[in-house]
Every structure is written in structure tokens, then in C-alpha cells.
Amino acid sequence: MSRRTIGIAMNGVTGRMGYRQHLLRSILAIRLHGGVPLADGTVIWPEPLLIGRSEHKLAELAEKHGIAEWTTDLHAALARDDIEIYFDAVTTLQREKxxxxxxxxxxxxxxEKPLATDHRGALELAAVASAAGVRNGVVADKIFLPGLLKLKRLVDSGFFGRVLSVRGEFGYWVFEGDLQRAQRPSWNYRAEDGGGMVLDMFPHWHYLLEHLFGEIKTVQATTATHIPTRWDENDAEYSATADDAAYGTFELEGGVIAQVNSSWCTRVFRDELVEFQVDGTHGSAVAGLHRCRAQSRTATPMPVWDPDKPSTIDARGVWSEVPDNAQFDNGFKVQWELFLKHVVTGSEFPWDFAAAARGVQFAELGLRSAREGRKFALTETS
Incomplete structure (x- = not known):
């Protein structure tokens, strides 16, 4: 068995997502399990080089996890011959550069997503990467969530018959920062810093909906900045200039209607922080991060509207749990393994810059729809 070491410059690992999901639960987890095995017996061994702005934070992370190297000099890291992959989890405004x-x-x-702040920038990155012949990929973690993997199993089996509609609810209450510290960085709520719900989440809804149900044809959205004043990491008051909620309606191929509400200003009264209900002619399902429950046509009860009497139907109890039937790994780790294989062997990796550019276009048209109050086809770019 031979080892193929691959150096990865990981930029933004002191942030929440960069550290927890990409460094700790992906790259370090891959190393803990002995690397990524290939069919020929070779094992891919990722060797991270940590990059960030804070020497103190980087040194602390490196010491805590036994990582050999870190630097605050991105260009010096990129000049190294032993670095083959650059990973970016910094703020959106810095990403294109x-x-x-x-x-x-x-x-x-x-x-990480989004690839760029606008469609034109994303297309340019896709074109430049293609011309340079470098392999490229963008995080599409929602596809690999256990609940949505089970939902995909139902879709592929024909369980739904003809899919009619999809309704998604995502979000939770992000504290304003005065009484309790906010759970998300303050830049997320400043448009001038690349923040905003649409730019953050619409690229995710784009690849997820198309992966499960087919091509998105149109987008219509309403956005809001429900909380206009927040407090940052230094307890300083600031004005929120980015949208903190988005309410979208999308038409997909085959006549499927999808509605997705995304909000950082909602208190959760559902089982998981994201849930999708799919209704079809032969059955329905509700899927979240981990669970998926289904109800077939023949098991559907017969509700009767009667405002004068309580319902006798246990609406939740008449759904069946879709079993795991598999071991589910961390979704970020799974996609990292696929990308490492893609780099080393050229194996398929469909979540490239070109696909991500379409997700950015989806977000851009969502914001334009909210400004102009009309629906856009996804082919419209001007």
C-alpha cells in the first residue's frame, strides 16, 4: 500500500464552518481514519497548511490538533510546490481575489459557497479555472445530509408518483447580540461585506432542488431585513443592511412548485432546523437533516374540516419512519473525500465552478425579483 500525500492550503479555518466542518470533521477525521483509499491500494493522505489572519488562533489550532504548519501569508503558501489544493472558507468578498x-x-x-458575489464574477472564475486546467469544486453539503439522502431514495424509487410540490422551512433565531451573543458573525448581516440570506442560502437551495427534483425554471422572491439593528463581536451596535429572511417560490421542470422560507428571525417549532415536505400523487414525505418520514397514498387518512370539533386524527402518528439502512458519514467529509479522489484520479465531481455559477445566478435573480417585484426565468442575466 502506497501513500499519496497531498498538501492543502486551508484558508479561513479559524471561522466556525472552516474549523468545525472542514478541518475538524473532514480533513482531521480523514487522517484519523487512515486517509482516503483508492481502488489500486493507494491511500490519499491530506496534509493541511492552516491559513488565517490571527497568528495566535492559528498557532493554538495547530498545537491542539498536531498540525505541523500554519501561516498568515496566503501568497507564500500558494508559492509552495507541495501545496496542490487551495481551500477557501473566508468571507464572500475576499473569495474571488x-x-x-x-x-x-x-x-x-x-x-465554500457562494463562489462569488455575482453571476458575472462566478462565470469568470469558472472560465479562468477551465482555461488553467485546474480541478475545481464547491461545497454542496446539503445533498449528503442523512434525511435528504433518504428523501433521494424515495424520489429514485418512484415513491411519490408525480411530484406536485416541495415546501421547505429553514432557519432559527439568531440573537441580536445585546442580551445574548449572536451565533453568527456580524458580517453576515451587512450587505457591504457580502452578507445576506439570499446570497448565503439560495445557492444551496439551487443545487439541492435540482439534485432531487429537476431543473429550476423560474425564481420569485421576497426578502426582508426584519432586525435592523444588531451588536457585533465587540458588543458594538451596528445597522443590519443585508436581508435576514427570504421567502421564495420556484417553478421546476415537470410543473413542480417549490416554496422555501429561509429566516434567521424565526423561532423553531419543527423537529429539525431545516425540513422539506414533498407531496406527490402517490405519497408524501417530510425530510430534515437526519430524519425522513413518509405517507403513502393508501395510508393517507381522510381529514374532514370541522371548526367546531377537535380533530381525532393523530396527524404526526400516521407517518412512517424511513429507515437508515446505511451508515451515514459527515456530509462535508464525504464530499472532501470525493474531491480528493477527483484531484488524484480525475473521477467525476459534478459540483464544479460552472454548476456553482448557476447557483449564484439563482441568488442574483432572487435578489432582483425582490427589488422589482416580478418573476424571472433562470436564463435571464440582464
Whole structure:
């Protein structure tokens, strides 16, 4: 058995997502399990180089996890021959510049969403990466959630018959920061810093809906900044200029109507922080991060509207749990393994910059729809 070491410059690992999901639960977890095995017996061994702005935080992380190297100098890291992959989990406004520098240095790129702040920028990155011949990918973690993997199993089996509609609810209450510290970085709520619900989440809804149900044809959205004043990491009051909630309606191929509410200003009264209900002619299902429950046509009860009497139907009790029937790994780790294989062997990796650019276009048209109060086809770019 031979080992194929691959150096990865990981930028933004001191942030919440960069650290918890990409470093701790993906790259370090892969190392803990002995690397990524290939069919020929080779094992891919990721060797992370931590990049960030804070020397103190980087040194602390490196010591805590036994990581050999870290730096605050991105360009020095990109100049190293042993670094083959650049990973980006920094704020959105810095991403295009960083990725462009990595492409110019001949590195393969793996990055968080969104790829860019606008469609034009995303298309340019896709074109430059293609011309340079570097492999590229963008995080599509929602596809690999256990609940949505089980939902995909139902879709592929024909359980739903003809899918009629999809209704999604995502979000939770993000504290304003005065009485209790906010759970998300303050830049998320400033449009000038690349924040906003639509730019953050619509690219995710784009790849997820198309992966499960087919191509999105139109987008219509309403956005809001429900909480206009928040407090940042230094307890300083600031004005929230980005949308903190988005209410979207999308038409998909085959006549499927999808409605997705995304909000950081909602208190959760559902089983999971994200849930999708799918209704079809032969059955329905509700899927979240972990669970998926289904109700077939023949098991559907017969509600009768009667405002004068309580319902005798246990609406939740008449749904059946879709079994795991498999071991589910962390979704970020699974996609990292696929990207590492893609870099080393050229195996398929459909979540590339070109696909991500369509997700950015989806977000851009969602924001435009909210401004202009009309529906847009996804082919419209001007």
C-alpha cells in the first residue's frame, strides 16, 4: 500500500464552518481514519497548511490538533510546490481575489459557497479555472445530509408518483447580540461585506432542488431585513443592511412548485432546523437533516374540516419512519473525500465552478425579483 500525500492550503479555518466542518470533521477525521483509499491500494493522505489572519488562533489550532504548519501569508503558501489544493472558507468578498490567485499559482480549488458575489464574477472564475486546467469544486453539503439522502431514495424509487410540490422551512433565531451573543458573525448581516440570506442560502437551495427534483425554471422572491439593528463581536451596535429572511417560490421542470422560507428571525417549532415536505400523487414525505418520514397514498387518512370539533386524527402518528439502512458519514467529509479522489484520479465531481455559477445566478435573480417585484426565468442575466 502506497501513500499519496497531498498538501492543502486551508484558508479561513479559524471561522466556525472552516474549523468545525472542514478541518475538524473532514480533513482531521480523514487522517484519523487512515486517509482516503483508492481502488489500486493507494491511500490519499491530506496534509493541511492552516491559513488565517490571527497568528495566535492559528498557532493554538495547530498545537491542539498536531498540525505541523500554519501561516498568515496566503501568497507564500500558494508559492509552495507541495501545496496542490487551495481551500477557501473566508468571507464572500475576499473569495474571488483569493481563488484567482490560487488559479494563477496552478492550484486545484475547493471552496465554500457562494463562489462569488455575482453571476458575472462566478462565470469568470469558472472560465479562468477551465482555461488553467485546474480541478475545481464547491461545497454542496446539503445533498449528503442523512434525511435528504433518504428523501433521494424515495424520489429514485418512484415513491411519490408525480411530484406536485416541495415546501421547505429553514432557519432559527439568531440573537441580536445585546442580551445574548449572536451565533453568527456580524458580517453576515451587512450587505457591504457580502452578507445576506439570499446570497448565503439560495445557492444551496439551487443545487439541492435540482439534485432531487429537476431543473429550476423560474425564481420569485421576497426578502426582508426584519432586525435592523444588531451588536457585533465587540458588543458594538451596528445597522443590519443585508436581508435576514427570504421567502421564495420556484417553478421546476415537470410543473413542480417549490416554496422555501429561509429566516434567521424565526423561532423553531419543527423537529429539525431545516425540513422539506414533498407531496406527490402517490405519497408524501417530510425530510430534515437526519430524519425522513413518509405517507403513502393508501395510508393517507381522510381529514374532514370541522371548526367546531377537535380533530381525532393523530396527524404526526400516521407517518412512517424511513429507515437508515446505511451508515451515514459527515456530509462535508464525504464530499472532501470525493474531491480528493477527483484531484488524484480525475473521477467525476459534478459540483464544479460552472454548476456553482448557476447557483449564484439563482441568488442574483432572487435578489432582483425582490427589488422589482416580478418573476424571472433562470436564463435571464440582464
Amino acid at each position: 483569493n481563488i484567482t490567485a490560487a488559479i494563477e499559482a496552478g492550484k486545484h480549488i475547493y471552496t
